[in-house]
Amino acid sequence: MRIGSRVRNADLAHDPAFARRFPAVAEALLSGASAQLRNAATVGGNLLQRTRCAYFYDIASACNKRQPGAGCEARGGDTRLHAVLGWSESCIATNPSDFCVPLVAFDAVVEIVGPNGQRDVLLESFHRLPGDTPERDSLLEPGELIVAVRLPAEAAAFSAHARYLKVRERTSYAFAVVSAAAALRIESGKIAEARIALGDVAMKAWRALRRRRRCWLARRPMPRLSAGPRRRHSPMPGRPATTNSRSSWRDGS
Ligand SMILES: Cc1cc2nc3c(=O)[nH]c(=O)nc-3n(C[C@H](O)[C@H](O)[C@H](O)COP(=O)(O)OP(=O)(O)OC[C@H]3O[C@@H](n4cnc5c(N)ncnc54)[C@H](O)[C@@H]3O)c2cc1C
Numbered sequence: 297m298r299i300g301s302r303v304r305n306a307d308l309a310h311d312p313a314f315a316r317r318f319p320a321v322a323e324a325l326l327s328g329a330s331a332q333l334r335n336a337a338t339v340g341g342n343l344l345q346r347t348r349c350a351y352f353y354d355i356a357s358a359c360n361k362r363q364p365g366a367g368c369e370a371r372g373g374d375t376r377l378h379a380v381l382g383w384s385e386s387c388i389a390t391n392p393s394d395f396c397v398p399l400v401a402f403d404a405v406v407e408i409v410g411p412n413g414q415r416d417v418l419l420e421s422f423h424r425l426p427g428d429t430p431e432r433d434s435l436l437e438p439g440e441l442i443v444a445v446r447l448p449a450e451a452a453a454f455s456a457h458a459r460y461l462k463v464r465e466r467t468s469y470a471f472a473v474v475s476a477a478a479a480l481r482i483e484s485g486k487i488a489e490a491r492i493a494l495g496d497v498a499m500k501a502w503r504a505l506r507r508r509r510r511c512w513l514a515r516r517p518m519p520r521l522s523a524g525p526r527r528r529h530s531p532m533p534g535r536p537a538t539t540n541s542r543s544s545w546r547d548g549s
């Protein structure tokens with residue numbers, strides 16, 4: 297499935313062929329923003345939207361992403377929606393896209409065209425973790441354009457058992473506190489592969505689980521999905537933040 301970068305979010309979510317084939321992606325698209333915004337937002341634009349960190353938008357606050365070297369006012373500030381994985385001393389912002397979460401679970405590929413020709417980048421690698429250069433959100437180089445996003449044929453094998461769940465502070469028109477896309481590939485009534493990707497926990501959609509066959513899930517026909525212990529299942533190294541975000545949120549403070 298190849299989706300042009302100028303396709304509107306609403307058009308894609310409501311396209312019957314697409315929604316039937318990738319209901320979890322349609323679900324993610326429809327959980328984002330508002331109907332009016334989805335009518336305007338595009339595939340390429342959604343991938344490249346900036347973080348929703350409030351300090352990034354407040355020009356009176358120090359922000360390394362807006363002005364490299366300025367500092368990060370979010371650290372020690374109001375961090376209940378900030379990163380718990382993949383953050384750095386320079387920046388603890390998150391990527392707010394809903395669309396990207398199931399796309400990462402499905403191994404979507406970003407088609408890029410630029411002065412040096414065309415290149416394909418796995419969406420999972422397209423967004424950058426902040427490190428020492430939080431001003432750069434993606435691998436896109438100057439002069440390059442996203443022309444399409446591709447879902448590989450094997451992604452369709454997950455579509456019947458895939459869901460997107462978004463937890464937010466109010467039920468509509470809000471960015472996620474956390475979200476998850478879970479997808480199972482079933483063969484002969486058994487789970488052949490399980491994938492989970494998380495949203496709004498890092499500066500990219502975070503692949504939390506990818507297990508084939510021998511997976512602990514495969515012992516049961518239709519289990520309750522859980523990411524399980526992070527160290528056992530996460531193929532991406534993650535250093536959970538303990539002093540920000542959900543640690544204070546859990547206390548209700
Ligand atoms: C109030 C509000 C709430 C929102 N809530 C959510 C939400 O809950 N979930 C969610 O996922 N999203 C949310 N969004 C994001 C929204 O869905 C859009 O994706 C986002 O605003 C980007 O808009 P756009 O698609 O029109 O892109 P634009 O604003 O047109 O583009 C964004 C950036 O990408 C660049 N760009 C666009 N297309 C390309 C391309 N093909 N190649 C290279 N560069 C390109 C532009 O130059 C620009 O720098 C929200 C936005 C707003 C304003």
Ligand code: SF4
Pocket residue numbers: 347349350351352358359360361362367368369370371386387388389430
């Ligand atoms: S978390 Fe990142 S975007 Fe937010 S203020 Fe700090 S440097 Fe800026």
